[in-house]
Amino acid sequence: MRRFAYVVALILLFSFGNAQEINFINALAEKKTVSFEDGVKIYMYTLGKFPAGFDADVAYLKSIKLLKASRYDKDKPLRRGMLALMVARHLKLKSSLFFLIFDTERYAHRACVGEKIMAANTSELDTMSGDELLEVIARVSERMEEKK
């Protein structure tokens, strides 16, 4: 009986986690402008981790050196450059020599364009819609699979 209860609890937990991710993704897709917090949250899912709140997520991303600044504002609109910097550090992109030297949003964006993760007609200063963020994350996910 106890074993049955554990199995049911496990299934419920899995279903809850599953629904949470899908609901978050579909709500994100509707947003005209996503925030830095949204970017951090979706990146946690990309890394195969469950988000545990903004501060904990940022601490985790800092620990694996995807984020390096001392302070982040969760409500700040996510700019393409901010995301590009996380992506370029995560995938260790080498297509921009300047990114390897300077490690800035500008050259991280160039590296992402070079690797066809972001479109050439975009800028590192652009804010992003939910659909645009998901488009980039889908390509990152694809690259992660290719690297395996």
Add this chain to the structure above:
Amino acid sequence: MRIISVAFPKEKTMKRNLISIIVLIALIAFAGTAYAEIRVISVKGTASYKAGGAWVPLGAGIALNPGTKVSTGVRSRVEIRINRHTVTVEPLTIMKINESYEDGKYSRTRIGLRRGSIRTDVARDARIKTVFKVSTPVATSSVRGTRQVITSGPTFGDSFLVPKNSAFGEGLNSGPQIISGNLNFEQKSDKGGSENPITGMKEELVQAHPLIISADEAEAFGFLGDDFMFYGPGGRGAGGQSQTVPVTIHLIWPAQ
């Protein structure tokens, strides 16, 4: 001659009838599931389908109805069998199975891709007229062959890659184009017409130069490609000397 009559007790007869009914119901149910038109083959990661306004987790073996929306998570993939065709739903995709119909002569499937990417493997049977259409917000593909990869996104636009056989691609404001041999149909959401399918070939083209070139020429070639190479009129030189000769190269596309 003796006639033997066997009489079952009433209880035994009822039991037999009950078992027969159960077996019949099981057979009908099994037949219903075995030949269901839309069925999930496999699920990797997080995926859900919309049933009655709520997202319900997808599992292998689940039967879906036409009109069902399927959504996948970040590191997820779902394989769905629709009639005899297979659709692979890639990560971060939301799609709807608009229509699925098949009888002995006709097979019709329509899928709406809202966002993300799907791969379709369309079974081909000369005896069955097959229509398999995938519509994105700005374009529609109609498969004539067997395989295609359809992607829809806001900045890269919508694209249909057809690695095998052929498909029709049609943008909102462009006529249908036949795409085949690993060519890509591209339609940006902010442009009227679709891109030329051979646009994607530019990455596959090669640059060539003669075997013997000077160091300066080699450097120029490195920077500028073959646009600035000088090819003079060729001919046989006196005394067997090497000379530049024109060479015609036929490129066959797609590469076999």
